[in-house]
Structure formats: C-alpha cells, structure tokens
Amino acid sequence: MSKITLKNIEKSFNKIKVLNNINFEVPEGKVVSLLGPSGCGKTTTLKIIAGLIKADNGEIFLGDKDITDVPVEKRGAVIVFQDYLLFPHLNIEENIGFGLKMARIPKKEINIQVERMLELVQLKGYNKKYPNELSGGQQQRVALARALAIEPKVLLLDEPFSNLDTKLREDMREFTLEIQRKLNITTILVTHDKEEALMSSDKIAIMLNGEIKQFGTPEELYERPTSIEVADFFGEKNYIGGMVENNMFISDICNLPVEMEDIKKAKAMIKPENIKMYPEGTTGLTGIVASSKYAGERVYYTVLIKGKELKIISQNSKIYKVGESIDIDIEGIKIFKGK
Structure with a gap:
C-alpha cells in the first residue's frame, strides 16, 4: 500500500516552531492539498515527508511501514518543485533519466523508461533538446517525467504551476491530474491557491501558522468551515x-x-x-x-x-x-x- 500517514509531526528552526502537531492521512491513489499562505509550513511538511528535512518529533508511515528515519533515496517519495530544477547542461533524455542513472539502472532499461515517460508527458521526439529550448509548460512536463521515471510511491508537488501564466497553469494542472489518475499515484499538492485546491483535491488540509486548522473534502471546508479563520481563507x-x-x-x-x-x-x-x-x-x-x-x-x-x-x-x-x-x-x- 502507498497511503501516507503523518502522526504528530513537529519542527522548529532556531527555536521558532514552524510545525505543530501535524496529523493527516492520504489514502492510496488520492490527492490531498496542503492549502495556506506563504510561511505557514506547507513546504516544510513536504520536505519532511520526502526526507529532505528531519522532523523534531512525530512519525511518517508509508502504508504500514515507518519511514521516519529512512534515507531520501529509499523512501519512495519524490518532489516536483515550482522552479523545475532541470540540469541546463543535460538534454531532456538525460534529465529524465538522471534519477535512474544514480540508482545504477542499466542503460538499456533507462532508455526504455525515458521513452515511456516522454510519451506519457507528450514530449516524444524531444530527447536531444535542452531545457532552454523548451517553453515553461514543457519544462514542467520534463520535471514531472523525471520524478515519475523512478516510479515513486508518493508524488509531492510544491506549487508546481505557480510560475506559469493563467491559461497554461490550468492546462498543466489538468494534465498532471490526468497522469496522476492514470498511474493511481498517491499525491500531495502544496498550494496557496484556493481554487486550485478545491478543483484538484480529494481532501484539503488548511494550514495556518504551522497548524492544520481543518481537514476534509473541498465541499466540507467551503460549505462547513469550523472557524472564521478557515472561512475567511476561501474569500x-x-x-x-x-x-x-x-x-x-x-x-x-x-x-x-x-x-x-x-x-x-x-x-x-x-x-x-x-x-x-x-x-x-x-x-x-x-x-x-x-x-x-x-x-x-x-x-x-x-x-x-x-x-x-x-x-x-x-x-x-x-x-x-x-x-x-x-x-x-x-x-x-x-x-x-x-x-
């Protein structure tokens, strides 16, 4: 099973608490959004799940397995950042295959997986192009393909569409969700855009000041907020x-x-x-x-x-x-x- 569960996660930087008692679960194959303003702890939560940051307290489970202290490369979770972070000196097939190469996968298998990913993100034939030759939306698709190439159990999206213009943002969001449904991959989306969260998620966690104020379906949060601060976040x-x-x-x-x-x-x-x-x-x-x-x-x-x-x-x-x-x-x- 690839459901992800966070239990009592806490984190402080320089004695300032940025996450306080974070608890939620993402069922296998579902999409949960972490929705809140900048600085509320969304990205820190994502990095803790990925293993890039260690929590001060709490536990993380992938299925029934405790992965709290499992190294990044063995967690089965991968992040797609808003800045793409493609390697400018590598062509597209090299970017997509980078994680597989680091895992010492045979070159023949890497080539097969790269072609599969290029077809999945509708960039077949772009193998030898470089990131600076692609549009913003195409670069985002390459970043998504690179993440999916290692066949992660959990996909973590850190405001991946925020650098795109409005129309392209909508198109890329729908494109990414279509792939998510096709692969049935457990996904956590970080966003400060309430409409994006409402349209994209099975459930939403409203985060304010390092705490989850309400966790539920989009309809529950919008129609039945449990506090004025949650209600105000939606407009x-x-x-x-x-x-x-x-x-x-x-x-x-x-x-x-x-x-x-x-x-x-x-x-x-x-x-x-x-x-x-x-x-x-x-x-x-x-x-x-x-x-x-x-x-x-x-x-x-x-x-x-x-x-x-x-x-x-x-x-x-x-x-x-x-x-x-x-x-x-x-x-x-x-x-x-x-x-």
Whole structure:
C-alpha cells in the first residue's frame, strides 16, 4: 500500500516552531492539498515527508511501514518543485533519466523508461533538446517525467504551476491530474491557491501558522468551515453579530431561521453569493447599492442595509446602479458561537 500517514509531526528552526502537531492521512491513489499562505509550513511538511528535512518529533508511515528515519533515496517519495530544477547542461533524455542513472539502472532499461515517460508527458521526439529550448509548460512536463521515471510511491508537488501564466497553469494542472489518475499515484499538492485546491483535491488540509486548522473534502471546508479563520481563507465573507433563540438567529439587520440550540452571543457568516438581489418591494429587506464592480459574468456589489455593509456577488443579468434601492434575500448562513 502507498497511503501516507503523518502522526504528530513537529519542527522548529532556531527555536521558532514552524510545525505543530501535524496529523493527516492520504489514502492510496488520492490527492490531498496542503492549502495556506506563504510561511505557514506547507513546504516544510513536504520536505519532511520526502526526507529532505528531519522532523523534531512525530512519525511518517508509508502504508504500514515507518519511514521516519529512512534515507531520501529509499523512501519512495519524490518532489516536483515550482522552479523545475532541470540540469541546463543535460538534454531532456538525460534529465529524465538522471534519477535512474544514480540508482545504477542499466542503460538499456533507462532508455526504455525515458521513452515511456516522454510519451506519457507528450514530449516524444524531444530527447536531444535542452531545457532552454523548451517553453515553461514543457519544462514542467520534463520535471514531472523525471520524478515519475523512478516510479515513486508518493508524488509531492510544491506549487508546481505557480510560475506559469493563467491559461497554461490550468492546462498543466489538468494534465498532471490526468497522469496522476492514470498511474493511481498517491499525491500531495502544496498550494496557496484556493481554487486550485478545491478543483484538484480529494481532501484539503488548511494550514495556518504551522497548524492544520481543518481537514476534509473541498465541499466540507467551503460549505462547513469550523472557524472564521478557515472561512475567511476561501474569500471575503459577511459577518453579522446577534443571538440564537427558539431556532431563530436574531440581529439588528434581519432574523433568519436556524436549527440549533440557543446562543446568547453568536455571529452569522453569510457568503456573498448566498445573498440574492431583487427590485425594491420584493422581500421587505431593503438596502441601497453603495458600490458596483462589473466583472463580466458576475457583478460585485456593496449594499448598505441599516448601517451595515454587505458584500454581494450577483450573476443575475439585471444590473443595479449605485444609489438604487433594492431588496435582498439571504439564502444560507453559518453560525459561530461566542463571537
């Protein structure tokens, strides 16, 4: 089995703790993203899994085997970095075959594997070219081929698409995931891009300040965040203070039905896309459009209601003007206690 399991991983540099009690598991053949801002410990976690950095405490298992102290070359895990790190003086077939050569694989077998990898990443015929003759996307594919050539049990991707432009980034992400599914390889993706994590992962670990704040499916994290800091990571939200009484959230702006116990002090989180806009007189909850930003298929509004600004993302074809009176309808809320 090639599932990877981290148990109570901790790491400090110069007495500053950068990882605190990291625990998660990646089932065999699945993709887990480590999602968080720069400096939160994502890449350090990846390097510990690969064996490039030793953890201060904790254990790492590959299947049922403890690989915590296993040397890098025997772990069965390989990293693809965002900077590719191709050898400029080696041609493409030499770059792809480098790891196999270091493992003293016979040259004939190396040639066969290199050809297989070139075909897999759709670069057949590029054997004798050099990295500086390739585009960014082609170089990324070579880096991926080099990693896969040694047939690792775990693929570690450290923001591998961040140096590419938007369209190429999307194409390379889909291309890489297609190969991942084809080879059924256990994969961990490090990213700070929430959309990339949501679209690419079976599960996501939200990392903030060296800790995993929530671990679950993309839908669980986006729809049911367990804290405001996790909710905020997925984009701007609206928050309204109030209380819950008799299955009703009560606030100065509106009262909304909820199914939960009474809470004297609560905060309702409302996603901008969960607020719908209508002509005045429709719902009875009236506000004034304070700002409007047109972005093609959607419009970003700020609406002032009873002294409170609410952010709204609308995909309605009707455009409301600044200063116009409108009604809103709130279609979903999440309640946090004691806020």
